[in-house]
Amino acid sequence: MPSHDVLVIGAGLAGQRAALAAAEEGVSVGIISKVHPVRSHSNAAQGGINAALNPGDSWESHAFDTIKGSDYLGDQDAVEVMTREAPEEILHLEHLGVTFHRNEEGKLGTRAFGGASAARTYYVADITGQAIMHVLYEQLMKYSEQIARYEEWFCSSLALDENGECCGVVTRNVADGQMELFTAKSVILCTGGNGQVWRPTTNALICTGDGIAMAYRAGAKLMDMEMIQYHPTTLAGKGFLITEGARGEGAHLLNANGERFMEKYAPNKMELASRDVVSRAEQTEINEGRGFPDGTVALDITVVPKKRVHEALREIVLVGRDFAGVDITREPIHIKPGNHYTMGGVKTDIDGRTDIPGLYSAGETACVSVHGGNRLGANSLLDTLIFGKRSGRDAAARAKRNDYTRPSKKVLEDEENLIADLMSREKGSGRRISEIKLELGQTMDGKVAVFRDEAGIQEALEIVKRLKEEAKTAYIDDHGSVFNQDLIAAIELGYMLDNAECTCVAALERKESRGAQYRTDYPERNDEEWLKHIDLERTDEGPELSYSEVTITQWEPQERTY
Amino acid sequence: MAEYTIKVRRFQPESGEGPYWEQFEVDLDPSLSVLDGLLQAKDKEDGSLAVRCSCRAAICGSCGMKVNGQSTLGCKTQIGEAQEQADKMVGATGVSAAVADSPIRGEGSDLGSAGNPIVIEPMGNMPVIKDLITDMESTHWTKIRRVTPWLLPHGEPPEREYVVDPESMIDITQSMACIQCGACVSSCLSMEADPDFIGPAALAKAYRFVGDPRDAETQERLHDLAEDPHGIYDCTHCFSCIDACPKGVAPMDQIMRLRRKAGEEGIEDPNAGHAHEMAFVKVIEKKGLLDEALLVQESYAPGVKGKLKPSKRGLTETIKSLPTILRPLRKRKVKLRQAIPGLHHGLPKDEMNDVKSIYKHAEEHNEEFNLYIKGEEGELAEDDVEKGIERSTEPAGQEADSGQ
Numbered sequence: 001m002p003s004h005d006v007l008v009i010g011a012g013l014a015g016q017r018a019a020l021a022a023a024e025e026g027v028s029v030g031i032i033s034k035v036h037p038v039r040s041h042s043n044a045a046q047g048g049i050n051a052a053l054n055p056g057d058s059w060e061s062h063a064f065d066t067i068k069g070s071d072y073l074g075d076q077d078a079v080e081v082m083t084r085e086a087p088e089e090i091l092h093l094e095h096l097g098v099t100f101h102r103n104e105e106g107k108l109g110t111r112a113f114g115g116a117s118a119a120r121t122y123y124v125a126d127i128t129g130q131a132i133m134h135v136l137y138e139q140l141m142k143y144s145e146q147i148a149r150y151e152e153w154f155c156s157s158l159a160l161d162e163n164g165e166c167c168g169v170v171t172r173n174v175a176d177g178q179m180e181l182f183t184a185k186s187v188i189l190c191t192g193g194n195g196q197v198w199r200p201t202t203n204a205l206i207c208t209g210d211g212i213a214m215a216y217r218a219g220a221k222l223m224d225m226e227m228i229q230y231h232p233t234t235l236a237g238k239g240f241l242i243t244e245g246a247r248g249e250g251a252h253l254l255n256a257n258g259e260r261f262m263e264k265y266a267p268n269k270m271e272l273a274s275r276d277v278v279s280r281a282e283q284t285e286i287n288e289g290r291g292f293p294d295g296t297v298a299l300d301i302t303v304v305p306k307k308r309v310h311e312a313l314r315e316i317v318l319v320g321r322d323f324a325g326v327d328i329t330r331e332p333i334h335i336k337p338g339n340h341y342t343m344g345g346v347k348t349d350i351d352g353r354t355d356i357p358g359l360y361s362a363g364e365t366a367c368v369s370v371h372g373g374n375r376l377g378a379n380s381l382l383d384t385l386i387f388g389k390r391s392g393r394d395a396a397a398r399a400k401r402n403d404y405t406r407p408s409k410k411v412l413e414d415e416e417n418l419i420a421d422l423m424s425r426e427k428g429s430g431r432r433i434s435e436i437k438l439e440l441g442q443t444m445d446g447k448v449a450v451f452r453d454e455a456g457i458q459e460a461l462e463i464v465k466r467l468k469e470e471a472k473t474a475y476i477d478d479h480g481s482v483f484n485q486d487l488i489a490a491i492e493l494g495y496m497l498d499n500a501e502c503t504c505v506a507a508l509e510r511k512e513s514r515g516a517q518y519r520t521d522y523p524e525r526n527d528e529e530w531l532k533h534i535d536l537e538r539t540d541e542g543p544e545l546s547y548s549e550v551t552i553t554q555w556e557p558q559e560r561t562y
Numbered sequence: 563m564a565e566y567t568i569k570v571r572r573f574q575p576e577s578g579e580g581p582y583w584e585q586f587e588v589d590l591d592p593s594l595s596v597l598d599g600l601l602q603a604k605d606k607e608d609g610s611l612a613v614r615c616s617c618r619a620a621i622c623g624s625c626g627m628k629v630n631g632q633s634t635l636g637c638k639t640q641i642g643e644a645q646e647q648a649d650k651m652v653g654a655t656g657v658s659a660a661v662a663d664s665p666i667r668g669e670g671s672d673l674g675s676a677g678n679p680i681v682i683e684p685m686g687n688m689p690v691i692k693d694l695i696t697d698m699e700s701t702h703w704t705k706i707r708r709v710t711p712w713l714l715p716h717g718e719p720p721e722r723e724y725v726v727d728p729e730s731m732i733d734i735t736q737s738m739a740c741i742q743c744g745a746c747v748s749s750c751l752s753m754e755a756d757p758d759f760i761g762p763a764a765l766a767k768a769y770r771f772v773g774d775p776r777d778a779e780t781q782e783r784l785h786d787l788a789e790d791p792h793g794i795y796d797c798t799h800c801f802s803c804i805d806a807c808p809k810g811v812a813p814m815d816q817i818m819r820l821r822r823k824a825g826e827e828g829i830e831d832p833n834a835g836h837a838h839e840m841a842f843v844k845v846i847e848k849k850g851l852l853d854e855a856l857l858v859q860e861s862y863a864p865g866v867k868g869k870l871k872p873s874k875r876g877l878t879e880t881i882k883s884l885p886t887i888l889r890p891l892r893k894r895k896v897k898l899r900q901a902i903p904g905l906h907h908g909l910p911k912d913e914m915n916d917v918k919s920i921y922k923h924a925e926e927h928n929e930e931f932n933l934y935i936k937g938e939e940g941e942l943a944e945d946d947v948e949k950g951i952e953r954s955t956e957p958a959g960q961e962a963d964s965g966q
């Protein structure tokens with residue numbers, strides 16, 4: 001039974017940062033990831049990372065932009081922590097070796113990003129997430145004596161002790177199918193978001209909401225699950241991401257008539273308004289018949305100088321060429337809003353603590369909440385690092401105070417039984433896992449997307465409930481132990497269905513339009529009734545609703561225009 | 563939508579059987595990827611078909627594989643293009659000769675008229691675990707860790723950022739663009755011959771530190787990589803890694819940069835590659851034609867000093883080269899005056915002026931051709947000139963937009 005003071009689940013930016021921060025405190029750390037750490041989805045964050053580090057910029061300005069971007073649903077104490085600590089974190093990364101873009105003086109240079117009142121986005125070409133994550137992985141290799149890496153181990157449930165405190169996790173070594181109960185004094189969930197619940201999505205196939213579902217099943221509260229970001233520029237059909245950096249560098253959005261339509265929706269910030277605003281504008285153009293026949297509008301990057309495109313948007317040149325057959329330096333590329341980011345998640349405080357003692361969460365899995373109803377571009381990397389670091393430190397401090405407690409072996413037996421049940425289902429006894437996933441993804445993208453209404457969400461919820469039943473008899477083909485991806489996909493489907501149910505319930509409950517939640521039947525923001533978080537707790541009958549206050553420190557809610 | 567036959571090299575470790583080929587019929591848009599084709603087969607027909615994948619957009623580096631024999635990412639290869647490629651291949655009953663006799667399972671083995679199947683195999687130079695999944699840990703990652711893959715700065719960090727030449731950051735961003743997919747390792751011919759070769763991915767990673775002005779151990783790194791018999795001089799310059807790399811990292815170029823830096827450090831190259839390069843430059847500059855005898859001498863005993871006081875290695879290497887010149891002399895393929903260093907004639911004076919102007923041009927344009935920065939097409943420079951003009955005529959409009 002492997003034991004570590006601090007056990008981190010997930011090895012994207014939040015997980016790796018948490019592991020490094022915990023190790024710095026001198027405790028033993030294990031980091032578990034269902035894929036090799038450098039395959040984690042933080043890779044996909046292209047544009048950059050925000051920090052008020054330039055002279056003349058201030059954390060207050062960054063905080064205000066973030067809060068306004070959140071449509072005032074972000075908790076302002078958390079936003080303050082994140083924006084105050086941002087500059088130090090950027091310098092820390094720079095010192096570790098991140099190859100940030102430099103200005104002519106050789107100092108850190110910035111680019112403009114959506115929803116921001118200053119150019120405060122630090123970047124490495126358009127591979128910022130990848131560059132930072134690979135540098136953190138360098139550090140994991142460097143500190144391999146303090147940090148044990150469990151690469152390609154899949155986590156299937158959390159273990160609680162008799163006091164209801166988190167003390168371990170049930171895992172499966174993907175390479176050989178061996179099941180293990182890991183024990184720990186603190187567990188940090190950093191498993192990313194749940195984009196795969198929607199189809200298409202910019203998210204990787206691994207983004208199946210594992211941590212959110214595991215915490216929920218263990219009894220932790222989830223928060224703001226209705227807040228799902230649709231990114232304004234994704235490739236039609238495939239859902240691939242075109243970085244906001246493209247618009248940051250000056251690219252225009254055009255409808256089929258060649259009109260720069262953002263003039264109508266956000267006359268000041270134009271293409272660089274908040275993502276929810278731009279996505280709604282695009283969807284409106286498309287719905288009202290001013291889009292292209294393939295249900296898209298155009299992103300025109302040809303207005304950006306070619307040398308600059310090759311230097312700063314190289315990844316997008318490749319994405320255009322390889323996945324759309326378009327040379328973006330010569331012609332506009334067709335894009336549409338696509339599922340991108342989970343603002344909600346496991347409810348935590350500013351040190352990553354969840355409702356379950358010993359259980360922490362950071363990054364996209366968590367909902368602190370700094371993003372509220374809508375996340376600003378280039379704030380996600382920052383969120384992962386700041387709250388990864390803080391939860392790592394607090395988890396280490398907790399580990400120093402406490403002794404190991406013994407989890408009940410039952411949790412391991414339960415998982416083994418579940419797997420035995422899955423393996424025993426005969427071919428043709430039910431639906432294929434992949435069929436259920438497809439129906440789920442299309443349902444959610446059709447009914448719980450940019451524009452929502454009660455009837456649609458209700459319908460989606462009914463379908464999700466039916467799919468949950470169908471999942472109970474769905475069968476898999478692979479009955480082996482080595483790299484049984486079929487089995488893992490079946491467990492992931494369960495996670496995805498829990499995530500979907502929570503999103504539907506919360507979206508149905510919030511009878512207003514705020515940030516990413518736009519209800520055509522309640523088109524206005526309603527601060528009087530809905531300036532509050534929706535919390536969800538698992539019961540046998542489904543998610544139970546409650547509310548919590550939004551923390552407001554110094555920025556009173558105002559009307560939001562760009 | 564179009565129908566494709568994909569022929570996958572499979573291995574199920576728990577079956578007790580050896581590897582075999584299996585064909586799947588898939589139906590998808592030609593612009594979708596080979597990985598999409600595999601996932602369709604997995605989703606609809608056989609969930610046990612094992613392939614690592616995640617992002618589907620060539621950023622996570624999970625799906626390294628061979629498609630029609632070429633190491634690449636499954637997600638980055640359009641299935642329509644893979645089909646065209648397969649159709650051009652002769653007798654595509656399996657690309658690897660060593661495994662061509664493995665049994666074939668699955669539907670459509672008698673396709674014939676519908677064209678060749680798209681052949682998909684696991685990556686090379688790595689043990690196969692299951693189907694397309696290889697053991698990257700024992701090969702790729704062990705080699706990555708071999709190059710001390712983390713920054714080793716000197717002393718305490720500054721209060722703010724390290725101030726460095728902006729170009730240097732762009733320069734190493736090319737090797738930072740590596741996603742550790744292993745396609746270059748899979749394609750590496752040197753590694754096939756010498757499995758201990760540190761290899762293209764790890765050496766490209768090493769350049770990321772050697773080229774980083776913040777790293778304080780550059781010299782030690784260069785000595786380490788040069789003195790290892792499986793290090794930077796083990797590359798045979800075959801370009802396979804450059805072809806295979808899905809991210810334009812051009813690992814071989816990074817290895818050549820390491821060699822150049824090693825030369826600048828005064829590290830002796832066992833192949834005398836750097837000295838040979840310099841000798842070549844010098845001989846042509848002097849004569850315009852290649853005086854091969856002089857080239858040998860200059861490579862091992864450069865300049866007056868080298869000749870007056872030749873190094874031990876210079877002497878042994880020069881003596882070692884003697885049989886090479888004696889044989890053609892005996893067969894009268896080379897005249898005696900060609901075999902004596904310095905006697906070979908040069909170009910006439912007017913033609914030498916042309917040679918000189920080439921040298922002058924090269925010196926004035928002494929910059930590295932970095933594909934990562936410059937793009938792939940030569941016309942880029944022209945385009946930028948045009949863009950520059952366009953931009954300079956309309957800055958007012960641009961500013962008005964952002965200032966609103």
